[in-house]
Amino acid sequence: MSVELPFAPVDTIIRRNAGDLRVSAGAAEELARRIQEHGADLAVDAAKVATEDGRKTLMASDFGVTADLDGDDLELPIAPVDRIARIDIGNSYRVSMDARIALADILEDYADNVASAAATLARHADRRTVKAEDIETYFALFE
Secondary structure, eight states: OOOOSOHHHHHHHHHHHHTTOEEOHHHHHHHHHHHHHHHHHHHHHHHHHHHHTTOSEEOGGGGTOOSOOOGGGOSSOHHHHHHHHTTTTTTSSEEOHHHHHHHHHHHHHHHHHHHHHHHHHHHHTTOSEEOHHHHHHHHHHHO
16 A cells, blocks of 8 residues: 655654654654554545445544634645545545545544654653654554
């Protein structure tokens, strides 16, 4: 599976949680891959909700989001998030703009949580760089 999400915004998310630590390219790549997998899983669940409601369009509420969100406040770009949503559901569903923004918001919160924990793990290992192994260790410990 290719990674649809560009690494630059993921790197930015890690950096905002890492403080004075550096961020390896491998960490951004690993987190982007994990974000993509999580987003595809969430879209499958949202598609089930839409199907139960007799719809072929995913809405923000299908992701459990009821508030109006502003896509301009997000670091993750919307177009790749749309492609992530379609990985496992294909083109059999439409993904509304509010659903794309909701999914991007959920995935960015997810990335913030992982990045914060990975930074803690890097500090614990007495390193100055967040590495892919910190992301992997987070998932080994918490999922």
